[in-house]
Amino acid sequence: MPLIQVKVIENVFTPDQKQQIIRRLTDTMVEIEGENMRPVTWCVLEEVASGDWAIAGNPLTSADVRALAAGVNA
Numbered sequence: 001m002p003l004i005q006v007k008v009i010e011n012v013f014t015p016d017q018k019q020q021i022i023r024r025l026t027d028t029m030v031e032i033e034g035e036n037m038r039p040v041t042w043c044v045l046e047e048v049a050s051g052d053w054a055i056a057g058n059p060l061t062s063a064d065v066r067a068l069a070a071g072v073n074a
Helices: 015-033 035-040 062-070
Strands: 003-009 042-048 053-055 058-060
Parallel strands (some): 003 042
Antiparallel strands (some): 053 058
């Protein structure tokens, strides 16, 4: 059965935004695989602790991601 796994840094997305991510990704997968697969399409959203996610060896914090989303150079 399809499993969609999403990892985000904690305290970046609101509960409503996380639900929207889950719904939209599930809808997109169902568009591809067919509506009959919706009941068995799983989506897991996991939060990674702030600072435990790194790009090019540089840890990112929740504040870094919020600044990036706001268009502020961190």
